[in-house]
Amino acid sequence: MFKPKKIDFSKNKTFTAANRHNLVRIDNLMEIKKVEDLRNDYEEIEDFIRAIVEARKNGKPVTMFYGAHVIKCGLSKYLIEMIKRGYVTHIASNGAGSIHDFELAYLGGTSEHVPTAIEDGSFGMWEETGRWMNEAIQIGYKNGMGYGESLANYIHTNKEKFPYREYCVFYNAYLNNIPATYHISIGTDIIHQHPTADYAALGYTSGEDFKIFCNSIKDLDGGVHMNFGSSVQGPEVFLKALSIVRNQKLGANKITTANFDLIPLGNYKKDVSKEHFHYYYRPRKNIINRPTSLGGRGFYFELNHMKSIPYIFNRLSEELESGE
Template identity: 40%
Template sequence: MKIQPIDLSGVKTYPIAERRNKVSIARDFAGDITAGMSVASLVAALPHQLGGESFKAVVETVVSAREKGRPVVIAIGGHVVKCGLQPVLKRLIEADVITAVAMNGSASIHDYEISLIGETSEDVGAVLHCGTFGMAEETGRDINRALKAGLPEGLGYGRALGRFIVDNDNPHREFSLLACCHEKGIPATVHAAVGTDIIHQHPDCDGAVLGEATFTDFRLFTAVVATLGNGGVFLNIGSAVIMPEVFLKALSIAQNMGHHVDHFTTANFDMTQHYRPLQNVVKRPTAGDSRGLTITGHHEIMIPLLAAAILDRLR
């Protein structure tokens, strides 16, 4: 059978005025961008849709949380520290915006090296095959000794290392998040996976000490997560695996013990939206009456913009 092109003369149309549209000038378009405008005005001028709407929602929820005395917790991966964002995050800590900091092992190592020598992040490819990758003496020696010194006092990984940086007056301690948290007196936890960090290669490493220190921090982090209900905010920034997994387990324990963490907001900031952050931070924890948001972009751009927008609003 020969098929002929369909005749469109019988198609029925309707007036565009009767159509419902998802985008309108009045509701969704960007505002006027002018020279010298404030950060708050710039954020307000972002289009009211997609990433612009999500970004403004994060700013609003963080500002609302702090105005109501609710916690704002950040979890970070090592890349956040390598991007040089400690001054930005430190400013938020000092302004009482961030109330707790959690990080993976690599973030703690970069934070320590920055505090010690003002530099970090060796060229792995250049030294891997000669057997010197990760073998810097001071990094492994100092961090492992800090954990051993803190263990008898019941200190977790984060506080023990933050105290060590302060007590030893590391030359660049003002750039350390762990030192800042120690001096500010807010929880700073480090969540190590054994075998993932260069300090585990060092002769001073003691698996029992490492495990006890990071387990203490897991329990402390769980206590922090238990307070997120009724307006708290949890931001995962640049950790694709460790921190989303730790957050999910901490939340499960908190719920199991009757804390009923609900009515809170989560957001995942990353250059690419990965499976675990989307499931374990944005979707699963907020399945009830909470909200999960995603912000996709480079940390070195999005985090300073977020901090400036929050500080502008709180001012």
């Protein structure tokens, strides 16, 4: 019988991240402030804001899936405030989203310079990130936890290692009783390169997070789901979760969804031919169109995260904390 050969990951050489140059640091995170008014350029954005306001006033969930670049854009403080104020009820990301968050918590910085690091094979080979995250996930695996809870619990029980934990999004979600789930693909994240990686633990904990995500989606009737910059993982995970919920007749029929990205989609509400590359852009169908076919509304906003998230935060602050 054919037996394919495997490379020995125990030979991978790791390096301390202590003196690493980080592009994103706690001292250059975006501060909470007033931002430009987008209403004149994006006529539908107020309709979307109203949907979130109505959802929260009615006790309906607002779920958010984001790609790692939301953290790399320095928006952690905005996400944390949205969690603390109850503007969002579930946050989700891919594995990279958890890694940048984790590095900010222990190192105070994240986002290495990939073009040079990939040349000598040092890219992603960070001892503390890989060892501690894998240790956290393996502890969580043994205790039946999900991926996000495993990381947050590890920080909570090892606070001395994480002097900057106040800037960690998933840790703030943990402290505020909001689910933070991470949906991984094996081989996509730098911690999978570490010699201590346990793929059974990684798969189990992320699988548990998928169940947690599905539980949040089941209550989405009258609620809102947002996807920021995740072009594959977010749309695919959301569509499968929605299918499970509807398969079990749990609801989530009339929902509002929105996708935020930099791809110019034109008339995103119109079907597009398989001959056009837009057909293969998953958020168009999996976030905007297909989930809202039973009711509700799907939006698309061609916006940089550094504009969209601060604007949404500011408008929700005005609408939900006006005292009316």
